[in-house]
Amino acid sequence: MPHDIGAQSHWHEPGANQKAGYGKFGRPASRYDLFMQSEGIPIFRDLGVSNVRNLPLQPWKRLGGKGSYIQLWGTEGKWGNYVVEVPGAGALNVEKHMFEKICFVVEGRGTTEVWLEGDKKRHIFEWQKGSLFSIPLNAYHRIVNATSSPALILCGTTGPNVMNALNSVDAVFNNAYQFRDRFSGADDFYKPNEDIEPDPVRGLAMRRTNLIPDIVNCELPLDNRRSPGYRRIEPYMTENTFYLWIAQHENGRYSKAHAHTSAAVLLCLTGKGYTYTWPEHLGPTPWKDGKGDEVRRLDYEPGGIVTAAPGGNRWYHQHFGVSKEPFRLTAWFGPHAPGREAGVPGEKHTDVGAIDLPDGGTAIPYWMEDPFLRQEYANTLKREGAENRMEEKFYEPGTKYSFAD
Ligand SMILES: [Fe+2]
Incomplete structure (x- = not known):
């Protein structure tokens, strides 16, 4: 037993019917x-x-x-x-x-x-x-x-x-190591590159570029994974592990909810809106099930930020742009890129956030979501004088329809 580190650190072996340790404790600062x-x-x-x-x-x-x-x-x-x-x-x-x-x-x-x-x-x-x-x-x-x-x-x-x-x-x-593989010194190192290629993991649109002069107005290719007409690009910058993307929902259309663990923070670039986020265990219809008080909401304008999964574990999150203009956002993840979770290399993996619940993913199709969301969105757009472009067919039970014509 250590007797030389002060009374506070004095350790006692637990009795036969006790467990070692405090049981409850304050989370330490990193x-x-x-x-x-x-x-x-x-x-x-x-x-x-x-x-x-x-x-x-x-x-x-x-x-x-x-x-x-x-x-x-x-x-x-x-x-x-x-x-x-x-x-x-x-x-x-x-x-x-x-x-x-x-x-x-x-x-x-x-x-x-x-x-x-x-x-x-x-x-x-x-x-x-x-x-x-x-x-x-x-x-x-x-x-x-x-x-x-x-x-x-x-x-x-x-x-x-x-x-x-x-x-x-x-x-x-104060580290002398030079990452020449990350900074070539080439004259065009900070020349924006607009070429689009598939990202090597999920095959989504990617740009290798160390600078984008204007992410609020730059072109975005069609993606369709989150809402009909959804556009998206992921910039791959200075050989970083830091993962991010830039995306846009059409005006009058909102994102489907999906669930994953924490890391993602969204930054609103154009339009204004709100995000709902709730623990996955509450299920896809928390308001209908009387658990609406456990759902978190944040309202924002351009420059606003919100965390997608505040509880760390898998949380559903869903974003609603309520302006007359499209709702553009960028999401930052650090090195915790979706599709790169721990697992055996080469093992079959799926883009669960983009696949609907009935097909094995975590995305809630519009027809399975809580009816409160559609109603509230319609009311909010009316109040804002913005056009509602959610179509009846998006909500047909069992429909696989998830993109615009
Ligand atoms: Fe997400």
Whole structure:
């Protein structure tokens, strides 16, 4: 028995009818949690927020601007998130880190410089409101504001993954390894690539590009997996493991619900709307079954974010755009890409989120969903003066119909 580590740590063997340990205990802070706390800026933990522009920011000594960490429920340890304000006519401090980072420009216009130690020149590219770019792993970078107003950037990282695994802050920020395989130094490294290819796992539309100048208005190819006329692309950026996609529902049409474990956070890009999310064990019709009070809801506008599965385990989630315009969103997952869950390589796997419940997936077809949803959507669109384009045939019992003509 250890007798040299203080009274609080004194361990007693349980009696014959007792189990070892406390049984109930406070969840410990991870290395990344402790790191966030040490940075002196707020840490926002919730289901989501209607607009990240409304988050309170505090001066961020390490980065040089103001910021707030964001860790929506269910994403803990799965990926990192923060907003940072770049001062008007200023720049953030130079940094490099052993985690991947994608950046979405919520507000502002400016440039980013990227380089590796020993490089003769810095790569410089421009960004504006709506731009999405990625910083190659452990590359030096500097984010510069081109205007006199502050710029606001939302970043997604693999910070928690790497920091918790290495259990060292210094190894993350002070590491000499150069990932030349992720940052070639080619002149066209940050030239947007618009070519579309099938992603190697699920065969969905993918773009290999390290910068997209405007994800709010860029072209999206037809996908049809979530709603009739649904469009979608997944950007593959700087050889990242960080998974994300950009998608759009047609105006007046809402997403089918589906269930999976936590990681996904949705960011509203155009339109306004709301998301419902509920534990899978409540089933596809929670309101009808008297469990509506266990369903969580978040309303948002462009700049709003919501976590898809706040409880960690499989949760259904369903998104409703209620504007006259299409509802565009981007979803960020960190390295937890659907289709890449643990399992034997080569084993048969299915895109369960895109397959309806009767066919073995987790998607709730419109005809099986809670009638409350359709009614509420119709009422909301009427109130908003927006056209309802959900067709009667989407709701025919047993129909396999799930896409537009
Ligand atoms: Fe999902």
